[in-house]
Amino acid sequence: xxxxQYALDNLGLLLxxxxxxxxxxxxxxxxxxxxxxxxxxxITKNERLAKAVLYVASIIVTIPxxxxxxxxxxxxxxxxxxxxxxxxxxxxxxxxxxxxxxNTYTAINNVDPALxxxxxxxxxxxxxxxxxxxxxxxxxxxxAGVRTAVVLNIGVMAIAAYIGxxxxxxxxxxxxxxxxxxxLIVGAVAVSLLAIIVDYSLLALQKRLTPRGMxxxxxxx
Amino acid sequence: MIRLDNLTxxxxxxxxxxxxxxxxxMEVPAGEICILLGPSGCGKTTTxxxxxxxxxPTSGKVFIDGEDTSALDTQELRRNLGYVIQQIGLFPNxxxxxNITAVPRLLGWDKDRYKRRARELMDMIALDADAFLKxxxxxLSGGQQQRIGVARALAADxxxxxxxxxxxxxxxxxxxxIQDEFLKMQQELKKTIMFVSHDIDEAIKMGNRIAIFRExxxxxxSPPDDLLAAPRNAFVESFLGEDRALKRLNLVKVRELAxxxxxxxxxxxxxxxxxxxxEGFGYQNAILMINDxxxxxxxxxxxxARTTSGYCRDHFQSVPTVVSLDDDLRKVASLxxxxxxxxxxxxxxxxxxxxxxxxxxxxxxxxxxYRATQSSGPGDDTGTPTPSAAEE
Ligand SMILES: Nc1ncnc2c1ncn2[C@@H]1O[C@H](COP(=O)(O)OP(=O)(O)O)[C@@H](O)[C@H]1O
Ligand SMILES: [Mg+2]
Numbered sequence: 001x002x003x004x005q006y007a008l009d010n011l012g013l014l015l016x017x018x019x020x021x022x023x024x025x026x027x028x029x030x031x032x033x034x035x036x037x038x039x040x041x042x043i044t045k046n047e048r049l050a051k052a053v054l055y056v057a058s059i060i061v062t063i064p065x066x067x068x069x070x071x072x073x074x075x076x077x078x079x080x081x082x083x084x085x086x087x088x089x090x091x092x093x094x095x096x097x098x099x100x101x102x103n104t105y106t107a108i109n110n111v112d113p114a115l116x117x118x119x120x121x122x123x124x125x126x127x128x129x130x131x132x133x134x135x136x137x138x139x140x141x142x143x144a145g146v147r148t149a150v151v152l153n154i155g156v157m158a159i160a161a162y163i164g165x166x167x168x169x170x171x172x173x174x175x176x177x178x179x180x181x182x183x184l185i186v187g188a189v190a191v192s193l194l195a196i197i198v199d200y201s202l203l204a205l206q207k208r209l210t211p212r213g214m215x216x217x218x219x220x221x
Numbered sequence: 222m223i224r225l226d227n228l229t230x231x232x233x234x235x236x237x238x239x240x241x242x243x244x245x246x247m248e249v250p251a252g253e254i255c256i257l258l259g260p261s262g263c264g265k266t267t268t269x270x271x272x273x274x275x276x277x278p279t280s281g282k283v284f285i286d287g288e289d290t291s292a293l294d295t296q297e298l299r300r301n302l303g304y305v306i307q308q309i310g311l312f313p314n315x316x317x318x319x320n321i322t323a324v325p326r327l328l329g330w331d332k333d334r335y336k337r338r339a340r341e342l343m344d345m346i347a348l349d350a351d352a353f354l355k356x357x358x359x360x361l362s363g364g365q366q367q368r369i370g371v372a373r374a375l376a377a378d379x380x381x382x383x384x385x386x387x388x389x390x391x392x393x394x395x396x397x398x399i400q401d402e403f404l405k406m407q408q409e410l411k412k413t414i415m416f417v418s419h420d421i422d423e424a425i426k427m428g429n430r431i432a433i434f435r436e437x438x439x440x441x442x443s444p445p446d447d448l449l450a451a452p453r454n455a456f457v458e459s460f461l462g463e464d465r466a467l468k469r470l471n472l473v474k475v476r477e478l479a480x481x482x483x484x485x486x487x488x489x490x491x492x493x494x495x496x497x498x499x500e501g502f503g504y505q506n507a508i509l510m511i512n513d514x515x516x517x518x519x520x521x522x523x524x525x526a527r528t529t530s531g532y533c534r535d536h537f538q539s540v541p542t543v544v545s546l547d548d549d550l551r552k553v554a555s556l557x558x559x560x561x562x563x564x565x566x567x568x569x570x571x572x573x574x575x576x577x578x579x580x581x582x583x584x585x586x587x588x589x590x591y592r593a594t595q596s597s598g599p600g601d602d603t604g605t606p607t608p609s610a611a612e613e
Contacts, residue, residue: 118310121275122324122373123299132323136314211314213357 032096040104088165103145107138228281259434303374488534
């Protein structure tokens, strides 16, 4: 009861923090998609390079977020952004690479060889094949990677409150430092709810972006 | 016209070099269908794919209309060769219209033109444009998808078509329908077609020429009737099957063997006249009775004519069956067995009796080709034929 009362009393702040949180994750995963998808496509041309890139990306994910922030503070301090928005976005950007690159790589590699041959056989160039056939077919799986990245990093972003990036994590960090369970629990529940809601919204978006003829294939995948 | 000149492909595999196609030389005249036929793994697909460079030849050349294709840009070349792959390979993310206009769009046709072309193509493959153009491949049956695959290859009206087991993925009944439709289309389009098959019956039905492959080598290249009448060696013979003489029946039309001489009687003739004619023509058991329009109306049996007196119109039995001049001998033979007859009256398009076909004529036709090839055919029945021997 007390919790709901607290949440209602601070509704404005809660909303502000939520929007802040979404914006941070959104910008970071957006940037990660812009880099990860081209990388994922590029490495389909070279198996050894693909192995190396995926290896590095998985190593990055194993670094605890607190440690990653710690590493970035001295480096980014050089340009005056040791704490705050910039390191938070960079961390999420890095963590997002694995799901996005891996899903893109797998999706493009798994395009039915018969379709690729048909596309070559009718005289499509490599670029035309990518744009007209391979990427449209890969979209459901690429989107699934983006979703994974978003959900994963909504959690990571909560920790970024410790380096002053803002977001819903501020409730949690204050809750801990002020020994105030209300703030702690409201923050934690808000982060979880946000992750669930965003996951479903992105799933809906993924379905809309799936080419119509592939709906059947996409739902079984 | 397609000409292959010593076309060879050697694949480097972990287990060593595999020669998938070994100095293949052959020529497909313009407007003809050439079937590449042989057991699985004999190099048919590899040979076909070297023509549009999906597989890069190790050596040898491909000429199309006399032009060496190795000088052409690969994508340019492919857009001028219709290609139908065995797995159909329609793009699931595109509508039927987008699929069949893929090549015209690559070629930069304007929208009006390729939309019009899409409708033309749907007419050609006998699918309703309004019902199908906006649908997706996954919503179509296998046979419909296969037709769309053919339409996609025909879209920019390429003079040459490459087809890799194009009708392989459908049930036998639908396959026969599509084969017939395709042959009808080909009569108008007159494409030069290289067509891979592993089905001897399909090859005989579809091919103007058949190229038999074995382990990467071209063993025999002949028109279907020559192939069946004179297989070059034991391998070809066994591949064609022991019933190959019967398979030839598919290839010959009644018109070619029918005799226009047929003894008949009229309803007003007497049975005595009938008997006279039966004996005059040397018929074994019966004679045909026709009306004023020369339509077959009955049969007078010899036994009846001999033992009874009166007029034919009172003593005939119904005509078991007739054949038309465009029927093939397979149908005729089947009817002869079914009705226990050694001859059949033939009728023209208006249903008028115009002759007869006999079992003797059929067996004689099949036998004469065998006798001819046995006395003058190639002496070496077992040796490997040289490339020049394969060029008939
Ligand atoms: N890409 C490839 N790499 C290695 N070997 C191949 C390749 N493609 C075909 N082959 C081999 O070449 C031979 C001929 O194959 P193919 O032309 O597909 O035969 P067909 O179409 O007559 O069944 C087979 O032995 C096959 O294993
Ligand atoms: Mg094959």
